[in-house]
Amino acid sequence: MIGFEALIRLQHPQRGLLTPAVFAEALDHPRLARRIGCFVLDAVLSQGEQWHQAGLPLRLSLNISARHLLDPEFLNDLQCALAAHPGIAPAYCEIEVTESAPMLDFQKAQETLQHCNALGLRIALDDFGTGNASLSYLQKLPAQTIKIDQSFVLDMLNDPRDFAIVAGVVMTARMLGLEVIAEGVETVGHLQLLEALDCPALQGYLFAKPMPAEAVPAWVKAFNIINYIGNSAAPRNHLMGITDTGLLGAHQIRVQESIQYLQGKGCLPERILGRDDAEHCHLALWLNQLPDRAALPVDVDQLHHRLHQLLRDHVGPPGSPQARQLAQELLETNAQLIDVLHRFLGHPHVR
Numbered sequence: 001m002i003g004f005e006a007l008i009r010l011q012h013p014q015r016g017l018l019t020p021a022v023f024a025e026a027l028d029h030p031r032l033a034r035r036i037g038c039f040v041l042d043a044v045l046s047q048g049e050q051w052h053q054a055g056l057p058l059r060l061s062l063n064i065s066a067r068h069l070l071d072p073e074f075l076n077d078l079q080c081a082l083a084a085h086p087g088i089a090p091a092y093c094e095i096e097v098t099e100s101a102p103m104l105d106f107q108k109a110q111e112t113l114q115h116c117n118a119l120g121l122r123i124a125l126d127d128f129g130t131g132n133a134s135l136s137y138l139q140k141l142p143a144q145t146i147k148i149d150q151s152f153v154l155d156m157l158n159d160p161r162d163f164a165i166v167a168g169v170v171m172t173a174r175m176l177g178l179e180v181i182a183e184g185v186e187t188v189g190h191l192q193l194l195e196a197l198d199c200p201a202l203q204g205y206l207f208a209k210p211m212p213a214e215a216v217p218a219w220v221k222a223f224n225i226i227n228y229i230g231n232s233a234a235p236r237n238h239l240m241g242i243t244d245t246g247l248l249g250a251h252q253i254r255v256q257e258s259i260q261y262l263q264g265k266g267c268l269p270e271r272i273l274g275r276d277d278a279e280h281c282h283l284a285l286w287l288n289q290l291p292d293r294a295a296l297p298v299d300v301d302q303l304h305h306r307l308h309q310l311l312r313d314h315v316g317p318p319g320s321p322q323a324r325q326l327a328q329e330l331l332e333t334n335a336q337l338i339d340v341l342h343r344f345l346g347h348p349h350v351r
Helices: 020-027 033-053 066-070 074-084 106-118 134-140 150-154 160-176 188-196 213-222 247-262 282-288 298-312 321-345
Strands: 003-005 010-012 016-018 059-063 093-098 122-128 145-148 179-183 201-203
Touching (some): 020 033, 033 059, 033 066, 033 074, 033 093, 033 213, 066 074, 066 093, 066 106, 074 106, 106 122, 145 150, 145 160, 150 160, 150 179, 150 188, 160 179, 160 247, 160 282, 188 247, 247 282, 247 321, 298 321
Parallel strands (some): 003 059, 059 093, 093 122, 145 179, 179 201
Antiparallel strands (some): 010 016
């Protein structure tokens, strides 16, 4: 357990609790941005101070609007808030800069964030990959953390392109010595695949939905990763017996989810039933990047296409005897495929 991200909400007298999507324009309004930002700084540091004094050394991330960040008074606002809450060290505070938000004065933002670093605060690039200046932000802003946007993480098991983006960001962060956090982790499949990619920090509804601050201490005390992965989680090196970049791990998870669907549990993964899905799935992507692709045994493509064909031919409701029989056939076909790949990759001339 690393920490929490502070999320702003508005308690409306008639409409109830509102998320930022409803009042987003106000957050960066010329007359409101600084006032809201000062409120956020004080509220987050006050809460963090309370938790630290209670023996909960949690890291807290907070979002600052681009307008407040560029305000001439921002650093003074920040220093005043830190001075008012000496019970939490700046190292436990992280300012999130939304990568998709327009930064009207990049040089000013860079200088301001450098001052934040000098004060001991961490900087995170939030929603990374959604804007049009991701690499520029990564190169020029003094960040210690990259947060991969949930839009890529959510669909990485269904879309090999999203998987490739996530894998690329994880690798880039590792090479730059930055922490990387994957947002949008909602299923055990997400957790397993991100673990296979060596993504060290995860955030999402699999673990918890937004909760009031007063609920956090009890939740932290009860937190145990086993409660979220249960018996269906597999150790990373058991996702696939063949070392790879994670694509084969994704394939194995998709087969597992398909089998569970046929047994009456869960949903069928996307991009499986289409006539050309076997040409664009995670396994196809991995096979096509092999230097010895042309030397693959013909069994590989035949068994791969049979996996897709079995699911296309499925009739009857999930959980029925016919569906359970198909699940067994799917399991056996995939085992044959993996065995052929093992033998192929174990051949002396293959590297």
